[in-house]
Amino acid sequence: MDIGEATVGGTLSAGGLGTASFRHGLQVDQVERLDVVTGTGERVVCSRSRNAALFDAVRGGQGQFGVIVExxxxxxxxxxxxxxxxxxxxxxxxxxxxxxxxxxxxxxxxLKAETRLHTGKIIMAAGIEYDDDVDDGDALRGLGHDDVTSNDAVDVGRAGIYPAWGFSRRNHHPWRDWFLPWSTLRTLIAQPWLTPRSVPRAPFSWTGVYPIRAAPEAAPLVMRPQGNLITSYSILAVLGDHDWATRLTGRLREIDRTLVGLGAKSYLSGHVAYAHGGWEEHYGDQLALAKQWKREFDPNGVFEPNGLPFG
Ligand SMILES: Cc1cc2nc3c(=O)[nH]c(=O)nc-3n(C[C@H](O)[C@H](O)[C@H](O)COP(=O)(O)OP(=O)(O)OC[C@H]3O[C@@H](n4cnc5c(N)ncnc54)[C@H](O)[C@@H]3O)c2cc1C
Known part of the structure; x- marks a missing residue:
């Protein structure tokens, strides 16, 4: 995760990706055990081998099946x-x-990478953790970059975290994230669907990718393309101008259709609103399973549906 504000429960209800995902996958795939309070008020321990249906429902479950308390x-x-x-x-x-x-x-x-639309550059952000020293020659050997800068930090856990000003409530924050097949990487970084007028200049926008390793037993409600390696793709903007933010929000909905055509699944990282057909397309065969879990774990509809299609 590259923000400090999200909670563990909220992140596990979405997926959880960051700069180490190219090696370790999503945070939801690294969970051993959860304690969950379901819609019936029961506190249930679940894992891959114990109450596995609840374990699968709540990981990426958008808070629809229970509250993760541990x-x-x-x-x-x-x-x-x-x-x-x-x-x-x-x-x-x-x-x-x-x-x-x-x-x-x-x-x-x-690892992550960002396209700077206004300057026609692409930046690979790459980090090496170390105890003694790093040999820059070894780290960069054989790479064909045009320029490189580096900096060292001691707080490894927070080194890649975005600055808090980027999330100030005084601004509008249109954003969407998707998961795509790795084979779409070259199309994504070229971003033919955006022009320099669509998004503000960096650092007031971030359009980029995080490679993500697949997990053998992936959380089933975090929808993603098949393959050992996939990529996220995000368009995020910080805008003071309400009209520009509204235009970009509409444009993101159009871009969603283009990306779904390329094999994308939305990352439900906030405010993704599909109509019914859109949710069927998103969840596919998992939708019936999720509805069954909703009847089982939240029979009285205690948890607000928040536009999700499980009720
Ligand atoms: C500014 C910003 C930056 C982000 N950056 C990243 C990033 O780098 N990587 C990434 O993977 N994601 C990122 N996200 C997405 C983020 O992971 C999700 O939006 C996540 O759900 C937010 O968690 P929260 O604690 O803020 O939860 P909330 O926004 O409060 O809730 C989000 C959802 O999670 C559910 N939920 C919350 N807590 C629990 C719980 N304890 N048990 C069960 N359900 C619960 C809620 O019901 C709701 O459906 C970012 C989001 C924002 C707003």
Missing amino acids: AWIRLRRAGSRIRQYQLLYRDFDRFADDFERVVGDGRFDH
């Missing part, structure tokens, strides 16, 4: 420092070749 999530040891590289490319194909290479060879511990 979570056991796998942890790993982090390095004591992190070096963050910003590799700048003007040639998108050269970037894509390098991105595929570093996702595969695992030389970095953190």
